[in-house]
Amino acid sequence: MTIVNRKLVLASRPEGMVTEDNFRLEEETVRDIEDGEVLLKTLYLSVDPYMRGRMNDRKSYADPVQIGEVMTGEILTQVEQSNNESYQVGEIVAARLGWQAYAISDGRDLRRIDPSPAPISTALHVLGMPGETAYFGLLDVCKAKKGDTVVVSGAAGAVGSVVGQIAKIKDCRVVGIVGSDEKVRWITEDLGFDAGINYKTSDHMVKDLAKHCPDGINCYFDNVGGPITDAVFPLLALNSHIAICGQISMYNSAKAEQGPRFLWNLIPTRATIQGFLVFDFFDRFPEAIKDLTEWVVSGQIKYKENVIEGLENAPRAFIGLFSGENTGKQLVHVAD
Amino acid sequence: MTIVNRKLVLASRPEGMVTEDNFRLEEETVRDIEDGEVLLKTLYLSVDPYMRGRMNDRKSYADPVQIGEVMTGEILTQVEQSNNESYQVGEIVAARLGWQAYAISDGRDLRRIDPSPAPISTALHVLGMPGETAYFGLLDVCKAKKGDTVVVSGAAGAVGSVVGQIAKIKDCRVVGIVGSDEKVRWITEDLGFDAGINYKTSDHMVKDLAKHCPDGINCYFDNVGGPITDAVFPLLALNSHIAICGQISMYNSAKAEQGPRFLWNLIPTRATIQGFLVFDFFDRFPEAIKDLTEWVVSGQIKYKENVIEGLENAPRAFIGLFSGENTGKQLVHVAD
Numbered sequence: 001m002t003i004v005n006r007k008l009v010l011a012s013r014p015e016g017m018v019t020e021d022n023f024r025l026e027e028e029t030v031r032d033i034e035d036g037e038v039l040l041k042t043l044y045l046s047v048d049p050y051m052r053g054r055m056n057d058r059k060s061y062a063d064p065v066q067i068g069e070v071m072t073g074e075i076l077t078q079v080e081q082s083n084n085e086s087y088q089v090g091e092i093v094a095a096r097l098g099w100q101a102y103a104i105s106d107g108r109d110l111r112r113i114d115p116s117p118a119p120i121s122t123a124l125h126v127l128g129m130p131g132e133t134a135y136f137g138l139l140d141v142c143k144a145k146k147g148d149t150v151v152v153s154g155a156a157g158a159v160g161s162v163v164g165q166i167a168k169i170k171d172c173r174v175v176g177i178v179g180s181d182e183k184v185r186w187i188t189e190d191l192g193f194d195a196g197i198n199y200k201t202s203d204h205m206v207k208d209l210a211k212h213c214p215d216g217i218n219c220y221f222d223n224v225g226g227p228i229t230d231a232v233f234p235l236l237a238l239n240s241h242i243a244i245c246g247q248i249s250m251y252n253s254a255k256a257e258q259g260p261r262f263l264w265n266l267i268p269t270r271a272t273i274q275g276f277l278v279f280d281f282f283d284r285f286p287e288a289i290k291d292l293t294e295w296v297v298s299g300q301i302k303y304k305e306n307v308i309e310g311l312e313n314a315p316r317a318f319i320g321l322f323s324g325e326n327t328g329k330q331l332v333h334v335a336d
Numbered sequence: 337m338t339i340v341n342r343k344l345v346l347a348s349r350p351e352g353m354v355t356e357d358n359f360r361l362e363e364e365t366v367r368d369i370e371d372g373e374v375l376l377k378t379l380y381l382s383v384d385p386y387m388r389g390r391m392n393d394r395k396s397y398a399d400p401v402q403i404g405e406v407m408t409g410e411i412l413t414q415v416e417q418s419n420n421e422s423y424q425v426g427e428i429v430a431a432r433l434g435w436q437a438y439a440i441s442d443g444r445d446l447r448r449i450d451p452s453p454a455p456i457s458t459a460l461h462v463l464g465m466p467g468e469t470a471y472f473g474l475l476d477v478c479k480a481k482k483g484d485t486v487v488v489s490g491a492a493g494a495v496g497s498v499v500g501q502i503a504k505i506k507d508c509r510v511v512g513i514v515g516s517d518e519k520v521r522w523i524t525e526d527l528g529f530d531a532g533i534n535y536k537t538s539d540h541m542v543k544d545l546a547k548h549c550p551d552g553i554n555c556y557f558d559n560v561g562g563p564i565t566d567a568v569f570p571l572l573a574l575n576s577h578i579a580i581c582g583q584i585s586m587y588n589s590a591k592a593e594q595g596p597r598f599l600w601n602l603i604p605t606r607a608t609i610q611g612f613l614v615f616d617f618f619d620r621f622p623e624a625i626k627d628l629t630e631w632v633v634s635g636q637i638k639y640k641e642n643v644i645e646g647l648e649n650a651p652r653a654f655i656g657l658f659s660g661e662n663t664g665k666q667l668v669h670v671a672d
Contacts, residue, residue: 259596273602
């Protein structure tokens with residue numbers, strides 16, 4: 001039986017804000033798999049802010065996607081055919097094989113997903129890379145500990161929502177910065193954050209943050225950057241830690257942005273700012289997934305999925321990340 | 337015999353650039369010392385950039401100097417009278433007792449200076465707080481190690497000149513940023529830096545830095561901030577460390593300055609920026625002084641003193657720090 005793959009390739013590089021025209025849907029016949037290979041059928045694909053960086057023609061921590069190449073990203077798949085004894089037909093595996101409906105793998109770099117503790121889609125967020133990012137960024141980079149005041153930007157996103165809930169589990173005071181009143185309600189009423197601030201309606205971010213952080217900010221987990229992050233610096237507590245996870249406010253900027261200088265703030269506070277990538281903690285992923293699974297199963301960590309139907313709508317789902325349309329994890333459902 | 341003290345008090349708080357009018361010279365009769373006290377006669381006083389912060393009416397890591405109070409600072413003194421069995425007349429001690437010709441102390445918080453290894457004035461710089469600042473900032477905060485490329489701003493100053501020389505002792509490649517060609521010559525020809533850049537005549541700081549840092553910058557020791565520091569971010573190497581020691585370019589700014597946003601740079605590089613104060617390493621000062629003394633005695637660390645004569649000229653010496661007039665350590669000679 002001939003299987004036709006559909007894939008989204010990079011059609012052009014964005015100048016500033018990414019648009020749907022930067023992608024192109026292509027079809028191709030799937031070749032037969034060889035010895036040791038598996039054919040994977042995509043169930044869900046993940047769209048994440050970091051992917052914006054791969055669309056630029058600039059080497060960063062990973063190579064850029066080339067024009068005509070399938071768009072990068074993690075997919076949740078089911079083994080459809082297998083010539084690899086390690087993988088049986090029907091198994092669920094996650095793979096970094098990009099925005100496509102079918103993919104062939106030699107079995108390396110696949111992650112087998114246990115479907116028992118939680119819906120398999122969680123392997124693309126709370127029990128996957130975004131969850132691990134939250135875990136190590138908060139506990140290792142921000143060094144959050146009991147009693148700390150933790151501020152997280154992008155707090156209703158796939159990473160930020162987990163950051164805040166882990167911080168609550170660790171007995172921190174948690175303030176989330178989000179972009180809508182509905183998101184404020186979700187993180188405070190459903191997720192247990194101590195406070196939420198809608199930056200879009202705040203008249204004075206520093207004052208609003210100060211109100212909720214009377215002892216200053218010990219940990220700041222930054223997904224956003226820009227003016228939101230500017231408001232944190234005047235409130236840093238002694239020996240505070242800032243983890244730079246993302247700067248989504250700037251990913252679509254065509255030119256360098258200006259902002260207030262703040263480095264002098266680090267001297268009296270002895271604050272530390274550190275950028276990180278979750279892959280730096282690769283060896284400790286099992287530890288994170290063990291804890292996160294426990295917390296999801298016990299209900300201490302909740303999540304929300306925002307699912308768009310159809311591979312062809314992945315560009316729209318991706319673009320929505322930058323206007324803050326998603327609450328929780330943005331997924332694209334490709335097949336059952 | 338009546339002894340008359342002369343002291344420089346804070347007459348007014350500066351608005352923007354500090355001026356001589358912000359200080360006032362006062363005279364007063366020195367009272368008799370009591371049991372346990374010593375009378376100290378100032379030989380040298382130290383002017384340092386951090387003092388500018390104490391002139392503002394804003395609590396930082398230390399309380400501000402009050403109007404009418406003697407200006408803060410470390411002085412090198414000789415014991416003139418003693419009712420304290422720990423200190424003998426004629427001994428040399430350093431004390432944080434401010435810009436005055438005589439000071440009374442109860443003997444606490446004095447630092448006895450060994451006059452044998454080097455001229456006693458070095459206790460106010462290479463064998464004192466500026467030396468300790470360079471030592472811990474480079475080795476502990478910047479985590480400099482063999483083979484690293486180290487960039488230091490304010491490289492011809494009391495701290496920066498020692499930073500670069502310690503880095504050479506530790507087998508690093510060292511590039512200094514300074515404000516004159518004469519300073520470039522001093523740090524490269526006399527102090528052994530691999531390269532120096534005069535930021536005042538550089539057309540393109542990033543390109544000039546890149547030329548001297550072909551493998552990127554592993555450690556940046558920042559005394560200056562502002563546009564000089566902006567040029568470092570595009571060149572950071574993987575896992576690089578930035579120590580924020582000072583931001584002298586902004587100490588006299590009346591309002592917040594703007595500059596390019598750079599936090600996104602920290603993600604692919606996993607760079608760390610940390611502010612620090614030398615007092616955080618107080619318990620380890622003896623370790624630093626032991627090493628620094630060895631290096632000064634062996635000639636591996638050289639220094640230059642810029643000495644202004646007369647207590648009354650301390651304000652002028654201090655103001656000169658901000659226009660880069662001093663090469664090496666700026667001292668005020670008060671008495672023999």
